Amino acid sequence: MSAIENSKLAIIGAGAVGTSLAYASLIRQSAREVVLYDINEAKVEAEVLDLAHGTQFTGASCVSGGSDLDAIAGANMVVITAGARQHPGQSRLDMAGVNVGILRELMPKLVERAPDAVFMIVTNPCDILTYAALHFSGLPSARVFGSGTVLDSSRLRWLLSHRVDVAIANVHAVIVGEHGDSEFPLWSQARVGPISLAQWVADDLSPVTNGRVKFSEAEFEAITEDVKTAAYRVIAGKGATNYAIGLSGARIVEAVLRDEGAVLPVSSVLTGYRGVSKVALSVPTVVNADGVSRVIEVPFSDSEQTLFQHSADTLRATLDRLGLA
Amino acid sequence: MSAIENSKLAIIGAGAVGTSLAYASLIRQSAREVVLYDINEAKVEAEVLDLAHGTQFTGASCVSGGSDLDAIAGANMVVITAGARQHPGQSRLDMAGVNVGILRELMPKLVERAPDAVFMIVTNPCDILTYAALHFSGLPSARVFGSGTVLDSSRLRWLLSHRVDVAIANVHAVIVGEHGDSEFPLWSQARVGPISLAQWVADDLSPVTNGRVKFSEAEFEAITEDVKTAAYRVIAGKGATNYAIGLSGARIVEAVLRDEGAVLPVSSVLTGYRGVSKVALSVPTVVNADGVSRVIEVPFSDSEQTLFQHSADTLRATLDRLGLA
Amino acid sequence: MSAIENSKLAIIGAGAVGTSLAYASLIRQSAREVVLYDINEAKVEAEVLDLAHGTQFTGASCVSGGSDLDAIAGANMVVITAGARQHPGQSRLDMAGVNVGILRELMPKLVERAPDAVFMIVTNPCDILTYAALHFSGLPSARVFGSGTVLDSSRLRWLLSHRVDVAIANVHAVIVGEHGDSEFPLWSQARVGPISLAQWVADDLSPVTNGRVKFSEAEFEAITEDVKTAAYRVIAGKGATNYAIGLSGARIVEAVLRDEGAVLPVSSVLTGYRGVSKVALSVPTVVNADGVSRVIEVPFSDSEQTLFQHSADTLRATLDRLGLA
Amino acid sequence: MSAIENSKLAIIGAGAVGTSLAYASLIRQSAREVVLYDINEAKVEAEVLDLAHGTQFTGASCVSGGSDLDAIAGANMVVITAGARQHPGQSRLDMAGVNVGILRELMPKLVERAPDAVFMIVTNPCDILTYAALHFSGLPSARVFGSGTVLDSSRLRWLLSHRVDVAIANVHAVIVGEHGDSEFPLWSQARVGPISLAQWVADDLSPVTNGRVKFSEAEFEAITEDVKTAAYRVIAGKGATNYAIGLSGARIVEAVLRDEGAVLPVSSVLTGYRGVSKVALSVPTVVNADGVSRVIEVPFSDSEQTLFQHSADTLRATLDRLGLA
Structure with a gap:
C-alpha cells in the first residue's frame, strides 16, 4: 500500500529532554516512527538502543537514529531539543547567541531533508530560537513554532x-x-x-x-x-x-x-x-x-x-x- | 494480594444500549470486570458470548453475566439500562409509570447485592427514573444519578x-x-x-x-x-x-x-x-x-x-x- | 502539511456488523477517519449521526458517510460488510450467489475510488467472497483478503x-x-x-x-x-x-x-x-x-x-x- | 464509594530507573496513584514535581512522594529500584553485599507499611536481591519477585x-x-x-x-x-x-x-x-x-x-x- 504514509517524527538532540520526549512519544504512540539524531554518535546510539529495547511494550511504534542527519529524511514533524547549556560565567544572552548560531547552520539542513515537515523548537530560550528558526528556515510562519508555555x-x-x-x-x-x-x-x-x-x-x-x-x-x-x-x-x-x-x-x-x-x-x-x-x-x-x-x-x-x-x-x-x- | 480490588461494573439490561455500553467499556477498559444482567436468559447469554468472543482484543478486561442477579454481587458501579419501551397507543406517562414500577422492585435487590456501589440510571425518562431510583434505594443522594445530558x-x-x-x-x-x-x-x-x-x-x-x-x-x-x-x-x-x-x-x-x-x-x-x-x-x-x-x-x-x-x-x-x- | 496522510478507513455496509466495526475502530482510534457507506440513505445517515455523537470520547478519530460512494475516495483501507442475508427457503448457495453478484458490481466501483487501498471482506460466506472480490478487483492477491478465522x-x-x-x-x-x-x-x-x-x-x-x-x-x-x-x-x-x-x-x-x-x-x-x-x-x-x-x-x-x-x-x-x- | 480501592504503586528509589519506571507507569496509567520515595529529599521532591507537571497529559493517574516512607502506606505494589552503584575498585560482590544490607534494613519497614503488597526487586544484582528481599520480608514466596529477564x-x-x-x-x-x-x-x-x-x-x-x-x-x-x-x-x-x-x-x-x-x-x-x-x-x-x-x-x-x-x-x-x- 504505497499510498499510506505512516507518521514519522524526527527529534534533534539526544539529551535528557530529547530522549524523554522520544520515550513519551513511543509509549503514547504519538508517531509510528521516531528517529533520534545527535552529533554525539556514541550517546545517540546508546539512547536509541535503550529506547528500542522497550518497544515490545509500545505497540506498533518504533525508534531508530544515529549521528547521520539523513535518517530524518521525509519526517512529518521535526522537534529540536539540541543546544548548548549555560556555562558558568556565561551570560544567558551569550548562551542564546550560541544556540542561534547552531540553528543558523542546522535549519537549512533540516528543511532540505524534511521539506514538508512542521518544526517545533523546544530548546531554550524557546521564543528567541523559534523566531530565529523561522528566519533561517525560509518556511511559512505556520510551519515553525515553539513548545512555549x-x-x-x-x-x-x-x-x-x-x-x-x-x-x-x-x-x-x-x-x-x-x-x-x-x-x-x-x-x-x-x-x-x-x-x-x-x-x-x-x-x-x-x-x-x-x-x-x-x-x-x-x-x-x-x-x-x-x-x-x-x-x-x-x-x-x-x-x-x-x-x-x-x-x-x-x-x-x-x-x-x-x-x-x-x-x-x-x-x-x-x-x-x-x-x-x-x-x-x-x-x-x-x-x-x-x-x-x-x-x-x-x-x-x-x-x-x-x-x-x-x-x-x-x-x-x-x-x-x-x-x- | 487480597487488598486490591479490581473494578467491577454491573450493567442491568442487555438491550442495544446496555450491550453498547458494555462493548465500549470493554474496549476502553473502563472497568476490569463487566457483568451483564437481563431477565431474558437466552438473550443475555448470547450477548455475553458475543462480547466475550472479542476480549482477545480488549486487554485485561473481561465480561460475564446472565439472568441470575447474584452475579452483580460486590459491584463497584451499577448502570441501569433496563426498561420498557413505549408501546403504540401508550402515553409517555404510562411508559414512565411502567419503568418506575420496574425500579421499585429492582432497586432494593440491587442495593442488597452491591451495597457500596454507585448507581447510574440510563433508562428513559432518565430524570424521572433517577428521582425514583434514589427514592427506592434508600441511599445517600450522591450515590444515585442519571446519565442525563x-x-x-x-x-x-x-x-x-x-x-x-x-x-x-x-x-x-x-x-x-x-x-x-x-x-x-x-x-x-x-x-x-x-x-x-x-x-x-x-x-x-x-x-x-x-x-x-x-x-x-x-x-x-x-x-x-x-x-x-x-x-x-x-x-x-x-x-x-x-x-x-x-x-x-x-x-x-x-x-x-x-x-x-x-x-x-x-x-x-x-x-x-x-x-x-x-x-x-x-x-x-x-x-x-x-x-x-x-x-x-x-x-x-x-x-x-x-x-x-x-x-x-x-x-x-x-x-x-x-x-x- | 500536504505530505502527511492521515489514515482513512471506508466501511461498506451500515448493518450491525459494519457499525460495530466502525464503533470499535473509533474507540480504539484504529483509523483517523472512518467513512461509512450504505445504499440505504436514511439508515446510514442515522448510524453516522449516532457514531458521531459519541466522538467527544474518541480522541482525534472522526466519522462521516452516507449513500454517496464518492465519500470513500482515497481510502487507505476498505472493509466490506454489505450483503444479503439468507432468506427463509433460500439455500446457502443461493445466498452466496446473490452476494457474489453484489461484489461483481461493487468491486470495480470501489477500486476506482480507492485504487491504492487494501480490501478486506467480512461478509459471509467470507472465503467465497474473498475469492470473488479478488477476481472482480483485478488487484494483486496481497491487496484483497477476508477477515477469515x-x-x-x-x-x-x-x-x-x-x-x-x-x-x-x-x-x-x-x-x-x-x-x-x-x-x-x-x-x-x-x-x-x-x-x-x-x-x-x-x-x-x-x-x-x-x-x-x-x-x-x-x-x-x-x-x-x-x-x-x-x-x-x-x-x-x-x-x-x-x-x-x-x-x-x-x-x-x-x-x-x-x-x-x-x-x-x-x-x-x-x-x-x-x-x-x-x-x-x-x-x-x-x-x-x-x-x-x-x-x-x-x-x-x-x-x-x-x-x-x-x-x-x-x-x-x-x-x-x-x-x- | 468506600469499597473500591484504586491501585497504588510505590517506587523506592528516585534515580534514573525509578523515575523512568514512574514516568512510564503514569503515561500508561499502569496505576491510579504513583508514590515515589527516596532518602535524598531534594532529589525526590524535584523528580516528583517534574513528573507531576506532566500529569495534564496522563489521564487520571497522579504522582506524589518524598523522603517520608509513610507515604507508601497501603500500597498495592512496591517496586524497589534503590541501591548503591558499583564504585571504582569495588568488586561486584562487595556492591551486592552493600545492597543486601540496604534490603535487610528496608524490607521490614516496607512490609510494615504495605503489608498486603506484592514486591518487585529491580535493583541489581536482581536475582541475589530477590532472594535476600524474600528472606528479610518474611512473606510467602509468591509475593516477592524480581524483574529478572x-x-x-x-x-x-x-x-x-x-x-x-x-x-x-x-x-x-x-x-x-x-x-x-x-x-x-x-x-x-x-x-x-x-x-x-x-x-x-x-x-x-x-x-x-x-x-x-x-x-x-x-x-x-x-x-x-x-x-x-x-x-x-x-x-x-x-x-x-x-x-x-x-x-x-x-x-x-x-x-x-x-x-x-x-x-x-x-x-x-x-x-x-x-x-x-x-x-x-x-x-x-x-x-x-x-x-x-x-x-x-x-x-x-x-x-x-x-x-x-x-x-x-x-x-x-x-x-x-x-x-x-
Missing part, C-alpha cells in the same frame, strides 16, 4: 486541580507570553468546568464542600509565583527538567500528526496580535497538521495587556541584541 | 467543533435541564479554548480564517434545535440510539471507577439549586468515586434561569402524576 | 484462557481453514506461554495449581465443537453476531494501517499452500500495509492436512457451482 | 522482530536464568507466530520473501551474544540504562495490578524447578494479583538444562559468599 500551563493546571479537587482535564487555565520570567497566567479566562475560577466558592449545594472558600488575590499571586519558579526548583533538585517537557512535547506532536485542531499555548511569530509583532510569544493557538492553524484572539484585561507587552518588549530587546531583525 | 452535550460539542474547526476537546459547551424536550444549552458559558463562543470571530490574525464570522442568534437557535431533535432523527433512521449513549455511559463509569473528579452534566436530585429542589436535573457536576461529589453553581442568564425553572416544573409535574413525592 | 481463533483463545487461567494474550492457538463448518484448530501448534498446550499439566511447582490436569483428547474435541457452534448459539440468542466480529475487524484494520506485520489468520487466495490452490482459506498470515505480506508455512499433522484439504475441497466445490474459476 | 527477553524479541520482519508481539522468545552473564535464550521454544523459529524459512509462498533463509547456528549464537552484551553497550554510550527497564517494570506492574495472569520471565525463588532450589532465577511465570501465580515447567534441551544449572550454581555461590542461606 504548554509546560508552564500544565504546571498551573496541576496546582489548580489540587486546590479545587477537580480533574485536571476540567481545570482550564493558560500561561501566556515568554516561556520564561515575564510569563503570566490569563487569570481573567481561567475556569473550573463551566464557571470562572473566581466564581468557585465554598457555599455550594454539594454534600462535600469541606469548607472551600473563594480564591483571593493573594492566592492567585502565590500560584503565579509557584508556577514561574517551578523550573528553578526542579533544576535545583535534579539538575534539569526533562519528564514534563517530554510529555508536553509529545502531546503537541500528536496535535500535529493527528491533525487535531487542538488549542495549545505554543509560541509562534506574531503579527499584529494585541499590538505585538515580530516576536515569538505563546498565546492560545489552534494546532493541526498545518502547524499553527490559528492564533486565538483572547480578550486581555488591562493588566494582562501590560504584562503581555512587557513580555514582547523583553524578547524584542534580546532579538535586537542578537542581531535578529 | 452528557450525551446531549456531546452532540452539541460535535456540532460546534465542526463549525469552528477546533478539536472537540477544546470546545466547551453544555446542555442542562431535562434529558428531553425542555433541555437547553448554557450558551452564556460556551467557550472555544480560552474564549467565549460569542467572541469567536473571523477577523483573526491567522492565515487560515476562511472568512469565518461571528455566531448569530439565529445560528445559536438552529444549533439548539439540531441537538434537541438529534435523537428523533437517529431513531427515525435506525429505530433506536445506542452507540453514542454507550460511549457516554462508559465515560461516566470511568469518572467514578477512576475517582477522577471529572465535570460532567449528570442528572442528580437537586436541593436548593438555582431555586430548584426535589427533582433530578442535569447540571455540571463533579463526579468521582463517591458518585456526585459536587454540583457546580453555574451563573445563569435570566433566560437560562427561566428555561431551567421550566424544565424543573415539567419534571415535577410528571413526578406528581406518578405519585413520587 | 480471526474471530473463530479469538473464541478458541477465550475458552482456553479460562481453562488454564492465563491471560488470553499468552494463550496462542489458531483456527484455520474455512470460516465455517469445516474449520479446525491447529492443536499441534497451540501453546500456553512458552510451552505446548499438551504439556500444560497440574504437577507444577506453583503454590496455586488447584489440581489442574492435562488436556485430554475428549477435551480438545469438546472445545473444537464449542468454537465451531459458537456463532449458531449467539445467533439463536440475539439474532446475529456483531460485537466480536466488529472488534476482530478493527484489530485487522490496525495491522494494515499501522503497517504492523502482525500474524493473523486472515483468508487469502492460496497458491500451492500445503497442496492447495485457487481457493481463499485462512492460515496464519503476516499482515502489514501491503495487506497480505506473507502466508506462513505451518507444519500440519497428518490429520490437520486431511482436514485442511477437506476445507479446500468444500470451498472449491462451491466456487465451481457459482461459476468462479 | 523481562528486559533481556524484550531485547531478544526486538532483534528477532527486525530479522524476520514480523511484529514484535508475534515473535515469542524468552531469556531465562540469571539477569546477568549466565543468562541464555530458550531457543528450543522460540516461535514466529505459530511456527518454530528454526522453521522460519525463505521458500515461502508469499510474494515478499526477499530471499530470506533459515536461521543458522552461528546466527543464533550471534544474537545471544548481542542480547547479553546489550546493557554494556548502552552503559558505555550513556552511562546507565533506564528507559527500557522503566517500561519493562511498568508492564510487570500492570500484570499484577490488573490481575492479568500474564506470562513473564520474572525472577522468583525456585523450589525443585528443573532440579534447582534455593536461588531466585527467571523462568516463564504466570503473574497476577497474587504476584507469582505459577512458574511454568518448560521443557529444556540438554544444553539448556546445563546452562540453567550453571546459572543456578553461579548465583548459589554468590549467595553463599554473602551468607544468605
